[in-house]
Amino acid sequence: MTxxxxxxxxxxxxxxxxxxxxxxxxxxxxxxxxxRIRIVADDPVAAVDIPHFAKAAGATAERLSPGPxxxxxLCVFLVTAGEKxxxx
Numbered sequence: 450m451t452x453x454x455x456x457x458x459x460x461x462x463x464x465x466x467x468x469x470x471x472x473x474x475x476x477x478x479x480x481x482x483x484x485r486i487r488i489v490a491d492d493p494v495a496a497v498d499i500p501h502f503a504k505a506a507g508a509t510a511e512r513l514s515p516g517p518x519x520x521x522x523l524c525v526f527l528v529t530a531g532e533k534x535x536x537x
Contacts, residue, residue, distance in 0.1 A: 461490040469495040481531040496524045507531035
């Protein structure tokens with residue numbers, strides 16, 4: 450049995466508000482319900498904005514540990530697309 454592939458990564462590190470949310474929005478528009486991506490950001494506002502936007506878009510955002518050696522302030526989310534669209 451093969452292990453599931455790592456979800457694709459949206460690297461929003463180095464971007465400031467509103468770019469991390471805009472990058473997430475673009476990714477969600479391309480995703481089918483149930484598909485998952487990881488998004489990383491180092492903007493402190495992203496830690497609040499990403500889960501709020503995901504909820505409004507009908508997706509879920511689970512905060513993950515950035516792992517050992519990660520840059521200070523890095524936040525990582527696993528986002529699962531839901532049934533609701535993002536305004537297409």
